[in-house]
Amino acid sequence: xxxxxxxxxxxxxxxxxxxxxxxxxxxxxxxxxxxxxxxxxxxxxxxxxxxxxxxxxxxxxxxxxxxxxxxxxxxxxxxxxxxxxxxxxxxxxxxxxxxxxxxxxxxxxxxxxxxxxxxxxxxxxxxxxxxxxxxxxxxxxxxxxxxxxxxxxxxxxxxxx
Amino acid sequence: xxxxxxxxxxxxxxxxxxxxxxxxxxxxxxxxxxxxxxxxxxxxxxxxxxxxxxxxxxxxxxxxxxxxxxxxxxxxxxxxxxxxxxxxxxxxxxxxxxxxxxxxxxxxxxxxxxxxxxxxxxxxxxxxxxxxxxxxxxxxxxxxxxxxxxxxxxxxxxxxxxxxxxxxxxxxxxxxxxxxxxxxxxxxxxxxxxxxxxxxxxxxxxxxxxxxxxxxxxxxxxxxxxxxxxxxxxxxxxxxxxxxxxxxxxxxxxxxxxxxxxxxxxxxxxxxxxxxxxxxxxxxxxxxxxxxxxxxxxxxxxxxxxxxxxxxxxxxxxxxxxxxxxxxxxx
Numbered sequence: 001x002x003x004x005x006x007x008x009x010x011x012x013x014x015x016x017x018x019x020x021x022x023x024x025x026x027x028x029x030x031x032x033x034x035x036x037x038x039x040x041x042x043x044x045x046x047x048x049x050x051x052x053x054x055x056x057x058x059x060x061x062x063x064x065x066x067x068x069x070x071x072x073x074x075x076x077x078x079x080x081x082x083x084x085x086x087x088x089x090x091x092x093x094x095x096x097x098x099x100x101x102x103x104x105x106x107x108x109x110x111x112x113x114x115x116x117x118x119x120x121x122x123x124x125x126x127x128x129x130x131x132x133x134x135x136x137x138x139x140x141x142x143x144x145x146x147x148x149x150x151x152x153x154x155x156x157x158x159x160x161x
Numbered sequence: 162x163x164x165x166x167x168x169x170x171x172x173x174x175x176x177x178x179x180x181x182x183x184x185x186x187x188x189x190x191x192x193x194x195x196x197x198x199x200x201x202x203x204x205x206x207x208x209x210x211x212x213x214x215x216x217x218x219x220x221x222x223x224x225x226x227x228x229x230x231x232x233x234x235x236x237x238x239x240x241x242x243x244x245x246x247x248x249x250x251x252x253x254x255x256x257x258x259x260x261x262x263x264x265x266x267x268x269x270x271x272x273x274x275x276x277x278x279x280x281x282x283x284x285x286x287x288x289x290x291x292x293x294x295x296x297x298x299x300x301x302x303x304x305x306x307x308x309x310x311x312x313x314x315x316x317x318x319x320x321x322x323x324x325x326x327x328x329x330x331x332x333x334x335x336x337x338x339x340x341x342x343x344x345x346x347x348x349x350x351x352x353x354x355x356x357x358x359x360x361x362x363x364x365x366x367x368x369x370x371x372x373x374x375x376x377x378x379x380x381x382x383x384x385x386x387x388x389x390x391x392x393x394x395x396x397x398x399x400x401x402x403x404x405x406x407x408x409x410x411x412x413x414x415x416x417x418x419x420x421x422x423x424x425x426x427x428x429x430x431x432x433x434x435x436x437x438x439x440x441x442x443x444x445x446x447x448x449x450x451x452x453x454x455x456x457x458x459x460x461x462x463x464x465x466x467x468x469x470x471x472x473x474x475x476x477x478x479x480x481x482x483x484x485x486x487x488x489x490x491x492x
Contacts, residue, residue, distance in 0.1 A: 077434060077459055111481070112459035114414065114432065136336070136362060136382075137415075137432075137461070138222075138320070141176065141192060142272050142290065145219040145238045 034109065036066040039080055042108045043101050047159045049093050049152065054159060060084050060097060065120060071112075080105065080113050083120040090125055098134040099143055100156040163491040164436065164451045164476065168206040172197050173483035176220075179275075180479045181233075182468035183226035187477055188233050189485050190221035196235050196245075198260065199485065201470045206487055212260055216243050223275045228282045232263070232303040236273035242266040242287055246303050263303050268295055275321040279329055284309070286331050288319035294333045294343070296350055310350040312343060325368045325375075332377055334363035340379055340389070342400065353400040356389050364416065370423045376405065378427050380416035386429050386439070388447070408439050408447045422467040422474060426450070426492070430462035430478055438476075438490060451490065457482050 040063045044056030055061045065083035082101060086094045098117045105115045117134045119127045133139055143149050173191035181188050185202035186209075196212040219238035226233050232246040244264040270291035277286050285297040285306065294312040299305070317336035324331055331343040331350075340356040340363050361382030369376040375391035386408040392401040414432035421427050427439045427447070436456035439447045456462060457480030464479045476488040 075455060075459065110459075114461075132336075132362070138274065139290075139318075141220060142238050145192070 033070045033072070034068055034078075034080075034113070035070075036063060036068050039066050039068060039082065039105070039109075042160070043082070043104055045160045046097075046100050046104060047156045048087075049096055049100075049156055051087075055084075055097065055101070058087055060086060061101070074112065076112070078113050079116065080109065081116045081118065083118050085120045085123045089123060094119060094124055094126075094130050095133055096152065096156075098130065099140065099149075100153050102134065102140060103144065103153050104157055104160060164438065164453045165489045165491075166486060167475070167489050168487045170199060170206070170208065170485045170487070171483065172199070172208060172485050175483055176463065176481045177479035177483050177485060178220065178463050179223045180464045180466045180477045180485060181224045181226050182466055182470075182477060183228070184231070185470050186226070187468070187485065187487075188224040188226065188235075189479060190224040190235055191483060192220040193483070194219065194221060194237075196221055196224060196233075196243075201468065201475065201487065210260060212245055213262060216262060216265075217241070219272075222273060225276045225278055225285075227278045227285075227299075227303065228280060230282055230303065232282075233260070234276045234278065234285055236276040236287055238272040240267070240269045240271050240273060240289070242273055242276055242285075244303050244306075264306060266297065266306050268308060269293070274319065277322045277324050277331075279324045279331075280327050284324075284329070286322040286324065286333075288322045288333055290318045292317060292319060294319055294322060294331070296331075296343075312341075312350060312352070314341060314352050315339070320362060321365045323366050323368065326370045327372075330368070330375075332366045332368065332379075334366050334379060336362045338363060338381075340366055340377070342377075342402070344400075346398075351398075353398075354402050356402055356404075358387060358404050359383050359385065361415070365418045367419050367421045369421050369425075377402075378408075378419050378421050380419045380429055380431070382415040384412045384414055384416060384431070385410060386412070386416055386419055386427070388427075388445075390445075405445045406447055409449050411435065411437055411449055411452065417462065418464045420465050420467045420476075423469070424474065424492070426467070426474075426490070428465045428467060428476055430456065430465040432461045434458070434460065434462060434480075436462065436465065436476065436478055436488070440492070450492070453488070456480075456486065456488075457484060 067081040069079040071078045175192035179190040187199040198210040217237040223236040269289040272290040288294045296310045297306045315335040321334040359381040366379040377389045388406040390405040416431040436453040438451040440450040460480045460482040462480045466477045468475045
């Protein structure tokens with residue numbers, strides 16, 4: 001979160017330093033909006049916790065299942081919704097995989113993005129339960145306070161570019 | 162717009178989770194493991210103290226001032242509760258006095274999510290991801306705590322506890338989408354009602370300050386704010402409550418915190434960054450009288466509290482930006 005905040009601040013300041021004549025609207029257009037492909041590239045290289053493959057290779061994350069609802073006004077909230085497909089419908093690691101994706105996106109995206117991680121409909125027997133847990137900010141924050149769990153997540157993220 | 166920003170305090174380097182205020186002081190709790198105190202009476206509204214940050218090993222999730230004292234309780238994800246105070250016997254007129262750790266309360270199995278003191282300061286309630294609510298009896302000094310009851314009727318994490326401002330009645334909000342109300346009954350605490358209706362985690366609740374009626378406001382992941390009303394005592398010793406109103410649906414995402422002012426206004430904040438104030442136009446009918454978009458910029462807002470300082474109604478908010486914002490509200 002802190003890294004994301006810093007990156008966001010740098011992004012906001014940099015264009016103004018190079019071109020003093022641009023007004024606010026041009027300045028914002030100069031920034032590339034984030035698209036689904038970029039979000040995919042951020043998470044596709046995350047390692048699966050039990051296979052020697054990435055989430056992209058296992059088709060747990062897929063480009064068509066990423067939805068970016070970009071608000072052009074950078075002072076407003078934008079949304080990223082990622083639907084994941086666990087490899088098996090009773091995958092016990094679905095929550096851990098979802099957590100890894102959320103941590104990766106929270107660290108990489110500017111803070112204006114609200115991130116929703118969902119299991120693709122019909123892909124898991126405890127769909128609602130897992131979805132609720134993955135999108136509970138307090139549970140996610142508590143998980144990130146757990147050194148052991150964070151260690152596992154860091155290992156999953158170590159293959160990200 | 163009757164809501165005006167008086168001061169934005171950059172207090173924490175991570176999420177600011179909880180705010181409480183008493184006697185012109187504001188306390189804040191954060192994921193950066195720190196607890197800070199701010200003087201709201203000073204014209205420049207400034208930070209006065211940072212409590213010993215080696216006390217908690219994980220996020221501090223909740224802070225609550227004990228009524229009629231200068232004691233502060235804090236609940237942490239490290240599963241403990243810390244209690245802080247000042248030595249009131251010493252002659253410290255005009256000199257700054259450091260707040261000291263009075264007690265560490267252990268008992269919960271994992272993350273403590275909320276702490277709250279009863280109106281007379283007699284009981285401390287706490288709740289946790291371990292699905293339980295504990296009621297502690299405190300001695301006058303705030304140093305000794307005896308657990309009176311462990312309430313285990315919620316089926317999931319308990320997110321928040323709130324006491325009634327003048328009765329020993331406790332509300333607990335949960336990840337199981339319900340609110341439970343608890344009352345003391347011949348030496349034990351019993352669940353007197355379950356409020357069903359929210360379609361998602363209930364994040365917070367607050368009682369109305371009123372002599373004539375008994376009401377509770379709650380907010381949820383389902384993006385709604387609801388007012389519940391006590392109807393009558395049922396045959397089986399349970400209390401009968403009913404949903405009186407769903408407040409105007411102005412939030413677009415989870416609503417994390419609500420506060421009911423002694424003057425009758427309700428304030429709510431949440432993931433969408435909106436700070437909203439509602440007014441009751443006639444009994445059970447509410448309208449939005451003020452709203453502030455991006456009240457913490459693009460960040461989520463976790464907590465809102467009304468505070469009366471120097472006879473002015475203030476709104477205190479805390480967000481993921483680590484800031485506490487102090488707002489004036491002119492009805």
